[in-house]
Amino acid sequence: MDAILKTRRPGEPEPNLVDYERGAPGWWSGIDRAADGTLNIAEQAVGRHARGPRRDHVAIRWIAKSGAVRDITYRELDALSSRFANALVGLGLRRGDRVFALTGRIPALYLAALGTFKAGGIFSPLFSAFGPEPVRSRMSLGEGRFLVTTEALYAKKVAPIRDQLPALEHVLLAETLDALLAGSSPDFATAATTEGDGALLHFTSGTTGTPKGALHVHGAVAMHDYTGRIALDLHPDDIVWCTADPGWVTGTSYGIIAPLTNGVTMIVDEAEFDAERWYELIERHRVTVWYTAPTAIRMLMRAGREPIARHDLSSLRFLASVGEPLNPDAVVWSQEAYGRPFHDNWWQTETGAIMIANYASLPVRPGSMGRPIPGIGAAIVRREGERIVEVATGEEGELALKPGWPSMFREYWRDPERTAKCFRDGWYLTGDLVKRDADGYFWFVGRADDVIKSAGHLIGPFEVESALLRHPAVAEAGAIGKPDPIVGDVVKAFVALKPGFLPTEETTRSIIAHARKELGPAVAPRELAYLETMPRTRTGKIMRRLLRARELGLPEGDTSTLEGSS
Ligand code: ATP
Numbered sequence: 001m002d003a004i005l006k007t008r009r010p011g012e013p014e015p016n017l018v019d020y021e022r023g024a025p026g027w028w029s030g031i032d033r034a035a036d037g038t039l040n041i042a043e044q045a046v047g048r049h050a051r052g053p054r055r056d057h058v059a060i061r062w063i064a065k066s067g068a069v070r071d072i073t074y075r076e077l078d079a080l081s082s083r084f085a086n087a088l089v090g091l092g093l094r095r096g097d098r099v100f101a102l103t104g105r106i107p108a109l110y111l112a113a114l115g116t117f118k119a120g121g122i123f124s125p126l127f128s129a130f131g132p133e134p135v136r137s138r139m140s141l142g143e144g145r146f147l148v149t150t151e152a153l154y155a156k157k158v159a160p161i162r163d164q165l166p167a168l169e170h171v172l173l174a175e176t177l178d179a180l181l182a183g184s185s186p187d188f189a190t191a192a193t194t195e196g197d198g199a200l201l202h203f204t205s206g207t208t209g210t211p212k213g214a215l216h217v218h219g220a221v222a223m224h225d226y227t228g229r230i231a232l233d234l235h236p237d238d239i240v241w242c243t244a245d246p247g248w249v250t251g252t253s254y255g256i257i258a259p260l261t262n263g264v265t266m267i268v269d270e271a272e273f274d275a276e277r278w279y280e281l282i283e284r285h286r287v288t289v290w291y292t293a294p295t296a297i298r299m300l301m302r303a304g305r306e307p308i309a310r311h312d313l314s315s316l317r318f319l320a321s322v323g324e325p326l327n328p329d330a331v332v333w334s335q336e337a338y339g340r341p342f343h344d345n346w347w348q349t350e351t352g353a354i355m356i357a358n359y360a361s362l363p364v365r366p367g368s369m370g371r372p373i374p375g376i377g378a379a380i381v382r383r384e385g386e387r388i389v390e391v392a393t394g395e396e397g398e399l400a401l402k403p404g405w406p407s408m409f410r411e412y413w414r415d416p417e418r419t420a421k422c423f424r425d426g427w428y429l430t431g432d433l434v435k436r437d438a439d440g441y442f443w444f445v446g447r448a449d450d451v452i453k454s455a456g457h458l459i460g461p462f463e464v465e466s467a468l469l470r471h472p473a474v475a476e477a478g479a480i481g482k483p484d485p486i487v488g489d490v491v492k493a494f495v496a497l498k499p500g501f502l503p504t505e506e507t508t509r510s511i512i513a514h515a516r517k518e519l520g521p522a523v524a525p526r527e528l529a530y531l532e533t534m535p536r537t538r539t540g541k542i543m544r545r546l547l548r549a550r551e552l553g554l555p556e557g558d559t560s561t562l563e564g565s566s
């Protein structure tokens with residue numbers, strides 16, 4: 001597919017990263033580092049803005065499910081989060097204590113995050129859709145001493161397991177928060193945290209197994225801030241909307257911290273996905289930068305062009321996607337439908353911030369996740385025992401990163417062995433297989449766990465799924481390897497059909513024929529089965545290990561993050 005070249009519309013700002021090849025300012029360029037070595041995410045996100053020229057700028061525009069809008073300026077957000085910090089300290093919070101949040105996207109969540117940073121606690125946001133068991137396992141691993149939640153969520157998800165959380169001492173309910181904050185001072189001396197002090201405990205999506213708790217430090221703010229500017233191209237007048245929930249790392253790094261450190265206005269929508277609502281939101285609030293995920297993009301594609309035509313989406317300047325491979329067709333479609341391509345970027349809970357990206361100033365290659373963030377050392381390697389060897393250009397291998405960037409996780413919580421396994425021979429190993437073209441663009445092949453080995457070929461499920469999605473009947477697709485005595489694995493595909501198509505033998509023949517034509521017989525699925533929907537994590541990732549386990553009659557393993565479960 002051809003690269004998409006972009007043209008700047010009249011009045012649009014120049015991209016922050018003017019020229020990728022010429023390089024960029026350093027990671028810390030947007031952070032005010034104190035001479036005494038203290039550093040606190042909340043101070044960088046709100047404190048300094050509340051004392052500066054952006055104090056009356058709207059920091060958060062919160063949109064309730066009902067549609068009601070509440071604007072919170074930087075000064076207000078600073079004062080409210082200070083009140084929250086005072087409340088925590090008043091209840092006895094000690095430095096490093098874990099403060100969990102189990103709420104929807106309501107203002108209390110954002111005050112809790114910033115208030116916890118200020119107070120020197122470690123913030124751990126959970127998806128409000130989690131059932132009691134995922135809440136229990138995460139809170140007991142993290143030994144949460146504080147929990148911010150709502151009455152209804154408490155009754156349903158926490159009360160049944162409260163006796164299994166001996167570390168939990170204080171439950172702060174959103175319903176009584178106003179009174180608590182009103183009784184606390186709006187002045188708070190931010191804890192004297194330093195770059196290496198813990199700030200966030202984030203659980204991974206659980207796509208490949210039991211979720212791990214990744215610990216991040218205050219120094220991570222440098223990377224949030226920097227990538228917000230360089231990869232998401234944030235400019236001072238932007239209205240940025242990151243659709244992710246803070247229960248997923250994306251919703252914290254780019255749905256709380258990066259927009260605030262950059263001093264822009266961010267949208268928080270309490271409601272879940274709805275194409276009509278989303279377009280209305282973009283139109284009404286003049287969203288300029290929009291960061292979302294492939295599942296949502298595919299749902300928007302399914303909703304079609306008609307709702308787009310009914311809305312004025314001309315405010316959109318920069319579109320980005322993360323979390324799963326973004327199919328090349330989705331990039332081309334967005335360029336046609338919105339006049340803007342989605343810019344895919346890659347990172348993980350462990351990396352804390354975007355590591356590889358498509359940039360405003362570079363042509364987008366549909367299907368590629370882009371090029372490394374300036375200063376990030378990214379290599380494609382092979383494990384040879386204890387040694388790590390770089391592969392030749394064009395060859396597939398594991399994506400490895402040179403340790404040392406500020407938002408690198410410090411440990412899997414209470415699991416030093418697992419932490420150590422990620423680092424070898426001077427590299428952090430990501431577990432993802434990729435390749436790189438001659439111009440330095442990275443292409444996702446698959447997770448090491450998901451890659452299919454068939455008759456001497458290494459097959460990335462993403463390639464198979466992308467081809468299947470190009471068939472007119474296919475809405476969703478997942479591909480796995482199924483053990484075969486002769487070739488090792490054969491490719492088996494699971495497909496959800498678009499409305500109006502039936503799972504007949506003729507449909508099957510047509511889809512397989514299409515796949516064989518696009519992929520060749522060695523890579524095309526040998527078997528096809530139909531599902532209503534794909535099993536996905538709450539962050540929208542296909543759980544191929546579950547497809548595999550169900551196919552082979554094996555135990556399903558940890559399904560705590562499976563969408564629809566509770
Ligand atoms: P777990 O580690 O618990 O199995 P997870 O890896 O899905 O879950 P996250 O940290 O939320 O948890 O996701 C990071 C992973 O998501 C990456 O390692 C990669 O496999 C995938 N990913 C993220 N962005 C992209 C992208 N742009 N293209 C392809 N894959 C991506």
Ligand code: MG
Pocket residue numbers: 204348
């Ligand atoms: Mg992972």
